[in-house]
Amino acid sequence: MQYNADNTPLQHVDEWDEFVATRYRQGKSEEEFRDYKADANPTVTEFYRQNHAHQTLDFVLSKKAEYCSLSRDKKSIWEMAEYLNTLVDDSDPDTDLTQIEHLLQTAEAIRKDGHPRWFILAGFVHDLGKVLCLYGEPQWAVVGDTFPAGCGYSDQIVFPEFFAANPDSKIPEYQTEYGIYEPNCGLDKAHLSFGHDEYIYQATRRYLPEEAQYMLRYHSFYAAHRHGAYRHLMNEQDERMFEWVRKFNPYDLYSKGRERPKTQEILPFYQDLVSDFFPDRIAW
Ligand SMILES: [Fe+2]
Numbered sequence: 001m002q003y004n005a006d007n008t009p010l011q012h013v014d015e016w017d018e019f020v021a022t023r024y025r026q027g028k029s030e031e032e033f034r035d036y037k038a039d040a041n042p043t044v045t046e047f048y049r050q051n052h053a054h055q056t057l058d059f060v061l062s063k064k065a066e067y068c069s070l071s072r073d074k075k076s077i078w079e080m081a082e083y084l085n086t087l088v089d090d091s092d093p094d095t096d097l098t099q100i101e102h103l104l105q106t107a108e109a110i111r112k113d114g115h116p117r118w119f120i121l122a123g124f125v126h127d128l129g130k131v132l133c134l135y136g137e138p139q140w141a142v143v144g145d146t147f148p149a150g151c152g153y154s155d156q157i158v159f160p161e162f163f164a165a166n167p168d169s170k171i172p173e174y175q176t177e178y179g180i181y182e183p184n185c186g187l188d189k190a191h192l193s194f195g196h197d198e199y200i201y202q203a204t205r206r207y208l209p210e211e212a213q214y215m216l217r218y219h220s221f222y223a224a225h226r227h228g229a230y231r232h233l234m235n236e237q238d239e240r241m242f243e244w245v246r247k248f249n250p251y252d253l254y255s256k257g258r259e260r261p262k263t264q265e266i267l268p269f270y271q272d273l274v275s276d277f278f279p280d281r282i283a284w
């Protein structure tokens with residue numbers, strides 16, 4: 001697979017998360033929301049151009065084959081979190097959160113609201129799939145709003161015009177409403193654009209309850225969980241479980257930028273939590 005010469009338009013993959021948080025800023029009017037492109041700086045725009053152009057059905061299938069067999073590595077959750085923390089850039093150490101701090105902050109916000117332990121744990125692991133960056137994957141294959149490949153693109157996806165450059169848009173079979181899928185086949189049968197959601201879902205699914213699996217797998221599927229798109233592919237189970245995806249989303253969006261978590265103080269709680277659900281090492 002040939003990638004573009006410049007696969008790193010974002011200074012850091014978290015720049016995408018920050019753009020999404022801006023898009024859904026609390027109290028934003030409908031009109032302001034529709035003007036999301038005003039908040040997208042040139043690097044974010046270029047990132048979406050690449051993401052929408054390169055995430056073909058073939059690409060998704062090849063990345064699932066490569067990573068979802070989990071035959072790459074065996075590491076504990078903590079080892080993976082430490083590894084993810086090495087994803088550094090020229091961010092300001094005084095103000096910017098580390099990757100582990102973002103995870104802890106998300107989890108702590110969930111804990112403060114009195115949610116069950118598995119929900120807190122989902123917050124703690126939800127972005128570990130970003131280690132795909134450290135495996136050498138381009139930013140457009142790690143982050144970004146996800147969408148199903150192999151069927152028509154919803155206009156609820158940001159920057160829909162960039163799909164014109166996706167080779168799949170020239171394949172008529174992939175461009176009908178259902179494309180290669182059956183009506184209400186269930187999202188498990190759909191191949192969403194590849195990224196950190198699918199990878200963390202696959203790595204942790206056997207240890208977490210189904211609600212948490214949905215939170216992890218679909219947390220970047222904004223067209224569906226925020227805008228109601230792709231219901232024609234969803235089955236009743238998806239409809240029920242998306243309640244939880246929607247419950248999770250604000251903790252991911254609005255946890256950034258609040259005060260730094262007191263890591264040393266809260267660590268014992270998270271050590272217990274992780275070992276309650278996970279064995280010492282899991283397959284990645
Ligand atoms: Fe994420």
Ligand SMILES: [Fe+2]
Pocket residue numbers: 017126127252
């Ligand atoms: Fe996140």
